Amino acid sequence: MRLFVFGGSGGAGAQVLAQALGAGHRVTALARTPESIPSHARLAVLRGDVLEPEGWRGALAGHHAVLSCLGSPDRRPTTVYSQGIAGIVAALSDSGVRRLTCVTSASLGLSPSAPLSQRLLIGRVVRPLYRHMYADMARMEDIVAASDLDWTIVRPPRLTNGVLTGTYRTAVNGHLPRTRSLSRADLAHYLLNHLDDPVSRRSRVEISR
Numbered sequence: 001m002r003l004f005v006f007g008g009s010g011g012a013g014a015q016v017l018a019q020a021l022g023a024g025h026r027v028t029a030l031a032r033t034p035e036s037i038p039s040h041a042r043l044a045v046l047r048g049d050v051l052e053p054e055g056w057r058g059a060l061a062g063h064h065a066v067l068s069c070l071g072s073p074d075r076r077p078t079t080v081y082s083q084g085i086a087g088i089v090a091a092l093s094d095s096g097v098r099r100l101t102c103v104t105s106a107s108l109g110l111s112p113s114a115p116l117s118q119r120l121l122i123g124r125v126v127r128p129l130y131r132h133m134y135a136d137m138a139r140m141e142d143i144v145a146a147s148d149l150d151w152t153i154v155r156p157p158r159l160t161n162g163v164l165t166g167t168y169r170t171a172v173n174g175h176l177p178r179t180r181s182l183s184r185a186d187l188a189h190y191l192l193n194h195l196d197d198p199v200s201r202r203s204r205v206e207i208s209r
Helices: 011-022 080-095 116-129 131-146 184-193
Strands: 002-006 026-031 043-047 065-068 099-103 150-155 158-160 169-172 181-183 203-208
Touching (some): 002 011, 011 184, 080 099, 080 131, 099 184, 131 150, 150 184, 181 203, 184 203
Parallel strands (some): 002 065, 026 043, 065 099, 150 203, 158 181
Antiparallel strands (some): 169 203
């Protein structure tokens, strides 16, 4: 499979690249600093910015799927998620590529059955602290869901640098009763191994260990 990855130099994106190449896929990655991504015979790294689609949109044609692992840890107002995905969606529509998987956060749709302590922590501390990021993530989800692409929005909890286990729980268009944490390696494993899963098409998927 030929994959195009946005955010490949970040923690989750780096795991996607490593596992995709290890599985034999051919991958194109966009990065502002290509030298930060290890070279590989089946990897092409383009220098560019997701917010400047004129520099990369022509390279999308011929790929089977696009994976977006865009991220911005900044607490200031941001449009990286929404503006970035808007450019990706428009470029995909023009290129003929249909499959899009992107990553947001389980905190956008916390289960009402989650423990009170977790709801208080996220509702009163985490969301207010990162309110700009979550607001832009929500706009990102709206843009993806309004498209006619074969999309999947994946909502992980707190991400860690733990090892790959291949063991995790998922809920399609629903909530997990208790979200804990998830390694970036396991997130990448799900993203890559469910590209052909019809159940996840045009769906939001919560995932946690």
